[in-house]
Amino acid sequence: MRVPRLVKVAAIQNAIVLPTTAPIKEQRDAIHKRVGELLDVAGRAGANVVCLQEAWHMPFAFCTRERLPWTEMAEAIDGPTTKFLIPYAQKYNMVIVNPILERDEAKDEVIWNTAVIISNTGRIIGRSRKNHIPRVGDFNESTYYMESTLGHPVFETAFGRIGVNICYGRHHPQNWMMYALNGAEIIFNPSATIGGLSEPLWGIEARNAAIANHVFTVGINRVGTEVFPNEFTSANGKPAHKDFGHFFGSSYVAAPDGSRTPSLSRTSDGVLVTEVDLNLNRQVKDHWGFRMTQRLDMYAKSITAAADPEYRPHIIKEN
Template structure:
C-alpha cells in the first residue's frame, strides 16, 4: 500500500431537484477522479437540501435504504473509477426508523459498511432529533485499498472522543462530512473558525490527517459557509476552499503519522484508568465537604 494518497472533497450547492443533485455530484466525482483523487468524500446528506431546517413529516419521504438505486450507482461509480467513495445519505433502516448515515465503497465497488451519526443536535433550524435516530454502528474503521479511514458525521466531528476512538482502531484519515452554516439566533456570528480549530485539533491529539467537507450556498433560510479543508497530523490546514463550490484535491503522506506520534506521545501516555467520569452522563460538580456545625459548636464550648 502506497504511503502517498490523494484525497478529494466535493463541496457543492444543493438545489430542490434531488435527481439533478445526484447527477451533478456524479459529474464532480468523475472530475475529482480525473484530477487524481483516490478517496472521495461527499458532504452530509449529499443529494438533498438540508431539510432539518423545519419540522415536517414529509421530510421522512427523503430517506432511502442502503440498497437504493442511488447507492448502487455510487458503488458502480467507485468500481469504474477505482476510487474509494464516502457517500452520506438519509437512511431508511425500517418503517419509521431513520438514520443520518454515510456508506463507504471500496475502489472495486465493494460495500464496506455504513457509519450512522451518533451525536444528534437540536436547535433553531437544526431540528435533527425529529428526523434521525442516534446511530447504533459505533465508530467503525474501514480498511480500503488506499488506507484505513474513519467517518464522523457533522456534529460527531466536534467531539474529541470520536476522533480518539477512530484513531485507536487504526484510522489514518478522519473524514467529516458536514452541513453547517448560519446560526439563526446569532446572525452576526460565523462558527467557521471555531469549526476549523476544533476539528483540525483532532489531528494533533491523535496524529492523524483530517478531511472535513461542508456544503455551500443559500438553502431557504440558511447559508452554508463551505470551508472544506484537509489538515495534517500537526493540525495545520494544508488546503481549504472558500464559500463557493469547488473540488479540493490534496495529496498526503501517511508516513507523517509515525513522525508526529513519535514526537507527541499522546497515545502512549493515555491514562484510561482515570477516565471513568467520562462514562457518566452527569455533569460533575465539585463536592463541598460536609461540615457538622453541631460538633464545632460543642468543641468551642
C-alpha cells in the same frame, strides 16, 4: 525507513441544483448529475478516497421539521444514490464515502443519518451513522432520526483505514478519539453547517482533532442558501423564516503535524484533492506521544462515574 504511503484524498462540496419546490425525484436526480461532474474531476485528478457532504443527495430539510415530503428522500444503503456512485468508484478505482439519509428497510424502516462506504471495487464495505444529534437553533434533526447505535466503526480500504465522524460529532473530542483508537488513519467529517452558528469553530475543530489523535482529518461542508416553501421557526422568539442560513463551504484537509490545506470557496461548488503520506501519522505519534500519555484508564473510570445520574463534581472547598 518505510516506503511512502501516498494517498490522494478528495473532498467535494456542492449546492443543491433545483428549488426545493421541485418534485423530489427531480431534485435528487439534478444533484446526482452535478455531483457526477465533480466526481469526474476528482477521478481525473487521481483521487483515491472521496468524501461527499452530509446528506448530499437532498436539501438540508431537517430545519423545517416537516416529515413530508423530505422523508421520501431516505434510501436503503444500496438504494438509488449508492447505485449511482458505484460506477464512479469502479471507473476511477476510488473509495467513495457516501453520506445519505438512510431508511433501514430491514428494521421497521427506521431513518438514520448514515455514511455508506463504497470500495474502489464497487462493493459496499459497510456503514457508519451519526453519533451526536444537535439541539440548537433550527437544527431539528431529532425529528427525523436518532443517535447511532453502531459506535465508531473504522473501514479497511485499499488506501488506508477510514472513519466517518458525521457533522455535529466534530464538537465532541471523544468522538474523534474513538475513531482513532479503533485504528482510523483518516477521519472524514461530512457536514452541513451555517455561517451564523459555527463558522468561527470550523477551521479549529477538525484541525485540533488531527493533532490530538495523530490522524488526517477532512472537513466537508455544503454550500449555498436553501429556501423552503413553508416558513419555520425554532420557537426562539425570532421571526419565522424560509431559509436556514448560508452554508459556508470552506472544506479543508488537516494533518497530524498541525498543517492544513487552504479551504475551498465559501460560496461555490468545489473539489479539493490533497495528496497525503499516511506515514506522517506514525512520525507525529513518535514525536509527541499523545497516545502514550493520554491515560485512558484514568479517564475511563472518571467518565463512567460522571455518567451516573447521582454523580457530583469533585470540588474541594475551603473549610
